[in-house]
Amino acid sequence: MSELVEIAAPGTAPGISAATLPQAFQATVSERGERTALVVHGENRSLTWHDYAAAVEEVATGLAALGIRRGDTVAIMLSNSPEFHIVDMAALHLGATPFSIYLTSAPEQITYLFDNAGNTVLVAEERFLDVIARTSAPLLRHVVVSDGDRSGTVGNAEVLSLTALRHRRLTGFDFARTWQAVQPSDLATLIYTSGTTGPPKGVELTHANLMFVMHSCNIRFPFGAEGAAISYLPTAHAADRVFSHYLATVTGWPITTVRDAAAVFAAVAEARPSWFLGVPRIWEKLRGALLTRFSALPEEQRLATTGAVAAAITAVRLEQEHAEVPAVLGTQVAADEERIFQPLRKRLGFDRVALLMTGAAPIAPAVHEFFLALGLPLQEGFGMSETGALGFTNLTTEIRIGKVGLAQPGTEAVLAADGELLLRGPHVMRGYRRDPVRTAEAIDPQGWLHTGDIAVIDEDGWVGIVDRKKELIINSGGKNMSPVNIESALKNASPLIGQACVIGDRRPFNVALLVLDADSARIFAEEHDSADTSPAAVAVDAHLLAAIDDAVEQANSQLSRVEQIKAYRLLDIEWLPDSEELTPTMKLRRRGIASKYADLIEDIYRTARPV
The missing domain is CATH 3.40.50.980 (Rossmann fold)
Structure with a gap:
């Protein structure tokens, strides 16, 4: 110390x-x-x-x-x-x-x-x-x-x-x-x-x-x-x-x-x-609200704003790829920064933010790059209750989409033989209260905390989380897959998809339960002149179902054949924090979902016609 x-x-x-x-x-x-x-x-x-x-x-x-x-x-x-x-x-x-x-x-x-x-x-x-x-x-x-x-x-x-x-x-x-x-x-x-x-x-x-x-x-x-x-x-x-x-x-x-x-x-x-921390769902909601606000602007202002966002996102993607940003694009982004993004950050209250974090679950790349494009230094981090919420962070001078960052000062990190991320440092908990057995399972004799997360560490020491060790899908053919990666692809494909849960462990193929984002679904219904914008009505709207089909197809195009979703069901309810489906911090309760929707899941597999 x-x-x-x-x-x-x-x-x-x-x-x-x-x-x-x-x-x-x-x-x-x-x-x-x-x-x-x-x-x-x-x-x-x-x-x-x-x-x-x-x-x-x-x-x-x-x-x-x-x-x-x-x-x-x-x-x-x-x-x-x-x-x-x-x-x-x-x-x-x-x-x-x-x-x-x-x-x-x-x-x-x-x-x-x-x-x-x-x-x-x-x-x-x-x-x-x-x-x-x-x-x-x-x-x-x-x-x-x-x-x-x-x-x-x-x-x-x-x-x-x-x-x-x-x-x-x-x-x-x-x-x-x-x-x-x-x-x-x-x-x-x-x-x-x-x-x-x-x-x-x-x-x-x-x-x-x-x-x-x-x-x-x-x-x-x-x-x-x-x-x-x-x-x-x-x-x-x-x-x-x-x-x-x-x-x-x-x-x-x-x-x-x-x-x-x-x-x-x-x-x-x-x-x-x-300093401000939000879970990914918070950022998804804010992004949706801002996009709605942009679409409601007078035409000239709307075109200028959406054009500025698109240009800035292009610049962010080039920077993430370590590619040169063309001079013309750089000039446009700089002008839009002063004219559009700086005033926007002030209205939002993020004009003096020094540390802006997202954590507790993976954030979709499209959501992350959106906020970077607005000039907000949103960075993904990784921590656990067992480490006092401390573990890995990006740097204020370098933010990498898809990475939870470098180990914090004083934190050691290694990968076990099976890819599990291990942490050690003065912030690791004393143990689990009145539970020596689970404490011994979590912290080995050398003081390494077994996080339960499968990760990768590149040559620069930057860490990326693949998935929870116990949540990896191993299909009936023995293929290991990350449900989080598949769910991220689905949510990234359309703002209409608020939640996604992929099922496929010990199954011949993957299916999904999809939950509509209430705000995006309402806006979609209004744009298509639907008289009834209730969740039940929207979930059976032909235009919306076609949009969801397109989103699933788009997500599948970014996944390997074995990872692709072969069938899905769209639910007309919203999953709320601290429910059978979600933890208070909006992580999926996979066991709870599997139990609550067991009959529906079996029906999906029974009626699916995988391609």
């Missing part, structure tokens, strides 16, 4: 030299106290760092009065809000381990987490009391309601308000001595994986793990003295904690909290973040 501290740029981030998150927080409060720390999007509410620190001390004192001590766990079920940051930081100052629960979790899922974490306290919004009442939580003793004055009981647990908690006192409690006693080896959080292949695992991340993540980021992407972050992803996911909560703790940047993720780009336009 000492080498990283020397390389880092001290002074630009008040908390960067700290060994624990409470130390970083207190250093930031000391330097940035009167500056804004927390802002609520859509509300006239904000807190300075001094306000934030005072609230943290009050809540920490209250939690201590409830019996929370170093090493205990505290569950949090809160929307993206100042209250989340206050409660989480308060628990950290006690040396406790706060962890978040996905807000859409069912009682059975919450019961599993409570049993694994062993928490006696939950801080939640009042609307979640009903679901909490249906859990089995014999250890739960206190439920703190963040947004109401409720009191009473839920099961065996006392219910009290956050206001009441902040007024509780514990005789002899020394706040400063308590947070100063927190050690780098103490657990800072539990991140429960979304469980694409089974029950979630509780990833144990220490203060040392997370401070190393901050140090490594500061080396590759030096923190500026001024900046801003946005919190809109689920706080149960490592990405939101790293890209907002811990980032702001170290840098002193204000965080804009966004309760409704659908409003994220309205918040971006106001907050003008310097």
